[in-house]
Amino acid sequence: MSVVSGCPCRKNMLFVYNEVMWLLSPAFFAYGIRRILDGTRFSAIYDWTGRFPKWDKGQGTNDIESGAKCGVRCFWVHAVSVGEVVAASSVVAALKRKFQDALVLVTTVTETGMKTAKQRIPNADAFAFLPFDIMPFPRWAMQRVRPDVLILTETELWGNLMHAAKEIGSKVALVNGRISDATFARSQTPLGKLAYQWLLSHLDLCLMRSELDAQRILQMGAPPQIVKVVGDVKLDQPQVRLSESVKASLRSELGLFSDHLLFIAGSTHEGEEEVILRVYQRLISYLPNLRLLIAPRHLERVERVMAKIESAGFKPVRRSFCTGKPIRQNEVIVLDTVGELAKLYALATVAFVGGSLIQRGGHNIMEPVLHGVPVLFGPHIDNFRPHAELLLREGIGFQVHNENELVDTAFKLLNSEPLRRTLAWKAEQLLSRHRGASDRVANAIAELVGQGKVDTGQGVK
Incomplete structure (x- = not known):
């Protein structure tokens, strides 16, 4: 049974979440307009609405499609900005070592995050801005990419994006998970408990950076069997000391x-x-x-x-x-x-x-x-x-x-x-x-993708 189906309030919370997101939609679109006026490429509109462009490399002129159609694994790694990109860089490198032919899409939210991602993660196959978390945009994006695993870094829990992933049978993993004091405090309020239990119910794997973070996410409602402490991938960087x-x-x-x-x-x-x-x-x-x-x-x-x-x-x-x-x-x-x-x-x-x-x-x-x-x-x-x-x-x-x-x-x-x-x-x-935290993440992801099938739109793999 899907982890999502284990949340009794799932349908009600999804409805409430979407009502809130639609109420916030004018702010999302105003944000997009401001970003473009400030110099963000105009084609970002396609990203924000889930119409991702072509693979940057490795797939020639093919649009972003399911890795299954190419006969290889596909991972969607999301890192909101610069700090999360640092964490994602070593994770992507470890995934590429583990799955040498895998396709990796990296999404960010901020312009500086995007620039840093292209500098720090040159072995990714495509880069895009995260779609606005307003249906149907995440669903369109997920149906286009159809990843084996949606990998979210640190605290990036987007309800509609995760729901769209579960709709097509993709796994969802939280990597280098951290729970700040403020997030934990919010999760302990009556409304916060309901919201976080629903969000966490989408996760198939929680790879936390510390014992404290693991204890907190368990108290927030994550199932114990999916929570593991693997260390901090930000500390597992390649030798960065300059000559x-x-x-x-x-x-x-x-x-x-x-x-x-x-x-x-x-x-x-x-x-x-x-x-x-x-x-x-x-x-x-x-x-x-x-x-x-x-x-x-x-x-x-x-x-x-x-x-x-x-x-x-x-x-x-x-x-x-x-x-x-x-x-x-x-x-x-x-x-x-x-x-x-x-x-x-x-x-x-x-x-x-x-x-x-x-x-x-x-x-x-x-x-x-x-x-x-x-x-x-x-x-x-x-x-x-x-x-x-x-x-x-x-x-x-x-x-x-x-x-x-x-x-x-x-x-x-x-x-x-x-x-x-x-x-x-x-x-x-x-x-x-x-050192070694990134490889522990890749090994855990490898175990995860062996647990189920992903709907490719042309059958399952």
Whole structure:
């Protein structure tokens, strides 16, 4: 019996969900119009309405069709934005190793997510934006792709998309599943319990990143037999540490000398840059060779951040304008490029990850750690709580609650090269313990596809 059929309120909840989505439909369409006006390709309309275009490679001029019609497995991997794309990249690589001829479609929601996906997942066979979760768009998309497995990363539970997958017999898997404090709290309200029980009833497999996430999804109503802890695929990345020659070239581009210390504040939000600039002002009085790079979370805020830098008495320098001219102490580099932050963390002496001094739930605090760089973050880290607890327990990450704590902790790290070497060694030991999570995901997916048939529109396979 399908997992979906085990939810007694399934039909009622589907009706309610669709009523809500139709009420929200003007907002979806307004969002699409705004995206196109902001520069998103016009053909995204086909994606949003479930009329996916052709495979980008591997299938010549064929439209996106069922992998079964080509005699191979087909996987649809969804990653909402940049952070989830990082997780999806290693999963897709593992699936391609496990199923060498498989077709993989990757969908995202954001423009930056799409750009990052094309950079980080070059072995995918097609890319598209996720259809609006309003029937019949997900049904049209699912009937066109007909994947063996719909793979959703982290927290992306779209009711109509999952329902459409179950209609044609596709399996649905949650990969690198995480349940934030806010999501868990919502799921414990009377309405939240009904909604999440219905959403989770569509899942055939829940591959969670930690024991805490597994415990939470079980309390939310996931059947115990489908929940497994496989580790965090974001920690199972290929060797990302840059060679010394590449780092030297990047430092030269940015105008950094060999004796310069670099403080990178990544994924910052409104209300955080002001704090970072005050911290920098205080630190350079003790460390005159310190330089600062700020990477706002949203590129549309670059001009606003540059204005803040000028108001603080510094001169902003766009990353895209860096040509090797030496960066002075009174200049602050502003990252205005897409997909470069994860690489630039390799140049950092110390990193701060934003969205955490204010209530945004934090961002990927593991990116600096992948390069052996000590990372600081604020108290609002709900989206990455298991990561934060892990880093705090290992002594690799440092939580700060205010400007003074940020100054004190950053100075301690910036002023001690032996301490930084010790932390880099600890980071490598930590990462080595988590390697293999992506292969465990691929093995679990392989077991899953052996459990049933997918309706190809031309019989089953």
